[in-house]
Amino acid sequence: MSKHIETTAITAGRPPVEPDAPLNPSVVLTSTFHSGGSIGYGRYGNQTWTALEEAISALEGGQTLAFSSGMAAISAAFSILPIGAPVVASNQGYSGVMSLLNSFHASGRLEVRFVDVVNTQKVIDAMKGAALVWLESPTNPCLDVADLPALISAAKKLGIGVAVDNTFATPLVQNPLAMGADIVMHSVTKFLSGHSDVLMGSLSTNDPALYKRLHDSRSFNGSIPGPLEAWLALRGLRTFPLRFKQSQESAKELVIRLQAHPKITRVRYPGFGAIVSFEVDGSAEQTQKVCDSSTLIAHATSLGGVESLWERRRRWPIESPSVPEQLIRLSVGCEHVDDIWNDITTALSSI
Ligand SMILES: Cc1ncc(COP(=O)(O)O)c(C=O)c1O
Incomplete structure (x- = not known):
C-alpha cells in the first residue's frame, strides 16, 4: 500500500538503513569527486541534492532536478525550446515569469500566446502548433484556477508539452504529473521548504529523455543549488x-x-x-x-x-x-x- 503524504514527506530521501548509518543525509560540501563514479563533478550532481530530489519525486512523482531558485528551474524548462517556439501561457501570473516571458516574446526567443487560463476553450484554441503550454494554477496573486485535467488532456491529444507551476497548490492539492503533464515545477523556496531561509526550485518529469535534456540544461547553465540549501530545504520538507x-x-x-x-x-x-x-x-x-x-x-x-x-x-x-x-x-x-x-x-x- 502506498503511504500517506505526511509519512512520505518524513521518510523519503533518507540514507539506506545500516548499523551506524546517519538517519539524515549529510551536507556534501565538495566541488570535486574521485573519478570512476556516476557524478563526476560538483556541477553535475551532489548527494545532498539527490536526497532532496528523491523526496520531491516521492511527493510529485517522476524524477526531479533541484535548481538554485524557482526562476532558474523555469528558465531551464524554457531553455530547451527551439528559438521562436510558440508557447501558450497565462496572461497573468507570477510577475517574474511574466517579465521573463514578455522579454522572450519581445526578443523573438519565444512566440508567447498569452491567454486567460480560466477560459478553457480559449486556451485550447491557442494550443494549435504550440510547443509548450505553461500553466500556473492557482495564479499569483489573483488566484485564478485553470481546469488542469481538461487542458492537459487537450494538449496531449494535440501532442503538445505541458508544464505546471504547482507552487501554490502543492502536491497536497494536485498532482499534475498524474494528470498527464510533462513537467511539474516548484518554487521550493515557498511551501516545500517553508521557513523563508532558502531559495530553490525544482522540475519533475516522468519522461527520461526530457529529464536528460533538463539535466544538461542545469549542468551547462550552472543553475545548481548549494548543498547546504538543499539540506535545509529537505529538512523543511519533512513538515x-x-x-x-x-x-x-x-x-x-x-x-x-x-x-x-x-x-x-x-x-x-x-x-x-x-x-x-x-x-x-x-x-x-x-x-x-x-x-x-x-x-x-x-x-x-x-x-x-x-x-x-x-x-x-x-x-x-x-x-x-x-x-x-x-x-x-x-x-x-x-x-x-x-x-x-x-x-x-x-x-x-x-x-
Ligand atoms: C508561482 C511562483 N512561481 C515561481 C516563482 C519564482 O520562484 P523563486 O522566487 O524561488 O525564484 C514564484 C516566486 O514568488 C512564484 O510565486
Whole structure:
C-alpha cells in the first residue's frame, strides 16, 4: 500500500538503513569527486541534492532536478525550446515569469500566446502548433484556477508539452504529473521548504529523455543549488504537509472573517491552499498603510513560510496593471489564527 503524504514527506530521501548509518543525509560540501563514479563533478550532481530530489519525486512523482531558485528551474524548462517556439501561457501570473516571458516574446526567443487560463476553450484554441503550454494554477496573486485535467488532456491529444507551476497548490492539492503533464515545477523556496531561509526550485518529469535534456540544461547553465540549501530545504520538507494543512485551515477561517469585514470589498480564495488575496475599500496609499501597520504579519514579499507575510502586490513596478492597486496578498503562516486576525483588524483600523 502506498503511504500517506505526511509519512512520505518524513521518510523519503533518507540514507539506506545500516548499523551506524546517519538517519539524515549529510551536507556534501565538495566541488570535486574521485573519478570512476556516476557524478563526476560538483556541477553535475551532489548527494545532498539527490536526497532532496528523491523526496520531491516521492511527493510529485517522476524524477526531479533541484535548481538554485524557482526562476532558474523555469528558465531551464524554457531553455530547451527551439528559438521562436510558440508557447501558450497565462496572461497573468507570477510577475517574474511574466517579465521573463514578455522579454522572450519581445526578443523573438519565444512566440508567447498569452491567454486567460480560466477560459478553457480559449486556451485550447491557442494550443494549435504550440510547443509548450505553461500553466500556473492557482495564479499569483489573483488566484485564478485553470481546469488542469481538461487542458492537459487537450494538449496531449494535440501532442503538445505541458508544464505546471504547482507552487501554490502543492502536491497536497494536485498532482499534475498524474494528470498527464510533462513537467511539474516548484518554487521550493515557498511551501516545500517553508521557513523563508532558502531559495530553490525544482522540475519533475516522468519522461527520461526530457529529464536528460533538463539535466544538461542545469549542468551547462550552472543553475545548481548549494548543498547546504538543499539540506535545509529537505529538512523543511519533512513538515510540509503539517504546515500546509495548518495554514490552509487558518486561511479558510480568515476568508470567512475577511468576507464579513466592512473595509474589505473582495476576497479571492480558490477554496484550498494558504494564500488569500483581498481588496481594501480605500486608495493604494491606504492599502499600503494597512500593510505597513501590521506587527505580527511581516510586511514582505514571498510566501509559503511558517511566518505570515503580506504585501500590496502593485508596490512592484513589474506587477501587472490587471492586479488591483488595493489588492493585498496574504500568505497565511502557522501562528494562531486569532493572533493573525487581530493583527489584520488592527492594521485595517489604521485607515
Ligand atoms: C508561482 C511562483 N512561481 C515561481 C516563482 C519564482 O520562484 P523563486 O522566487 O524561488 O525564484 C514564484 C516566486 O514568488 C512564484 O510565486
